[in-house]
Amino acid sequence: MRTFDLAVIGAGPAGMAAAVTAAKHGLTVALLDEQQRPGGQIYRDVDKASPERTEVLGRDYTHGRSLTTALRSASVDHIQGAVVWAIEDGFRISFTRDGAASQIGAEKILLATGALERPMPIPGWTLPGVMTAGAGQILLKQSGMIPEKAVLVGSGPLLYLLAAQMVRVGVPPLALVETQSWSDFKTASRNLFGALRGWRYLSKGLGLHSEILKARIPRYTGATDIAIEGTTNAEAVAFTAQGKRITLPCETALLHHGVVPNTQAARSLGARHLWDARQHCFSPELDGWGASSVQNLFIAGDSAGIGGAKAAEIAGQLAALKIAAECGKLAQDELERTAAPLKRARESELAARPFIDTAYPPYRPSLLPADETIICRCEEVTAGEIRRYATLGCLGPNQTKAFGRPGMGPCQGRYCGLTVTALLADANGTTPDETGHYRIRPPLKPVTLGELAAMGTQSDKVAK
């Protein structure tokens, strides 16, 4: 088994920046990502995109090439297409690549596994034709494809970004059904002063709004009682806005109300997480460098708390510097000196965050869905069933397993974990921290016996 000073999981902005920085300071570094190419979510397939595509996706997207270029020339073992399914103390990392499982060892680990879109359980959200807005954007970045006759539903910057990109490719959405209201914006404007320091985000936001406006896309705000209608496929989005019930026929509904940290790997290692009331999610407990409650385990980027791509890149660099110092490759005073400007840059990157978080809050009815709504997509468990478990004495997500199968399907609670915690906390009158989250055990992703069988023969051959 090959062993590295540092293994970085995730080749988005945080992971790429960290791997390059650590290698520059003389550490041996492995970078693993399940995608075939570097970039993470924001810069997905940035090296492959044609000029026509990059024009649509904009400069914020092509910035990723500076990171992929630096990665190519750095001395980093970039193991692409590697699905990490177990990390054991010590550390030993098991992953599958090309149908065979392998292992590597690492003294330190940096998790840069990014974010997931916040689950948006509403009636009909499991119908084919309903996707996340991020999925729509992945189709565009990765495959140059876009759904026609789509309605965008929810709130947040990513929804506007996708709408503007769809306008640019000439396949505009049929409508934008927005869940945030004017009063959210008024509350948020209390944070406007701070946000002005993050003016880049605000001006970008205004630019997107004016593109959507110019394209005359119908917009509805403060939408409630949202449901996707259809028998075997999504056929319409129904909702109430300004006191009127509206039904918009469509072929695709793209849902989005923010992103939340992907905490699966960190939880499997027992890293402590705390409820973040402003971002309505759990985030790992970290120091300013990204060190977690587990020794030698660091976390950076959106998997550490949502801050966006630039903040992720900086956080990756900071964590790598600290790791280099702990490995004796960087003196303490040099660490502080190199880190100081990065810390300042991160602060201004994060300045617009409180404004964004309060102006585009999650869609409340999806945080505590109505009884009939399916909340665990894999096992088709409804919100009402979780509430019933609570009346039978169920206090935490791990106990739900004694009552039914929520969280036990293939997605392992990625898309129901937060909802189950919220429902139980609400029903039992406890806080999310008291209620807790699913315990996550390996394998983080399903592994087949065939893949394991191939392990013995492959584990020493970590191809580049």
Added chain:
Amino acid sequence: MKIVSPFPDANFSEHVAVSFDGQTHFLPKGTNLAAALLSAGITVFRNTPVSGAARAPYCMMGACFECLVEIDGVVRQACMMEVSEGLDIQHPQGRNSDDADL
């Protein structure tokens, strides 16, 4: 659900034969398998083992497992694969097929 590709470059790549539930489709080699199947008009990828409800890709990033299909007897996420010649894809069958083998 209809997926279109507004970029000319997407049409240049070589198309290869792929079978889905016994039907042959010609899909652009090297593109994301889930995206290519959607654009070929396949709207249902699997049925849930609980109620048999129809499902299709939801996240496109390997997290939701709604795009599970069976290829050569192994259940895999179509959104994490690329189109290659001769893929023989089936609707996954039964509960075991969507649980981890481990």
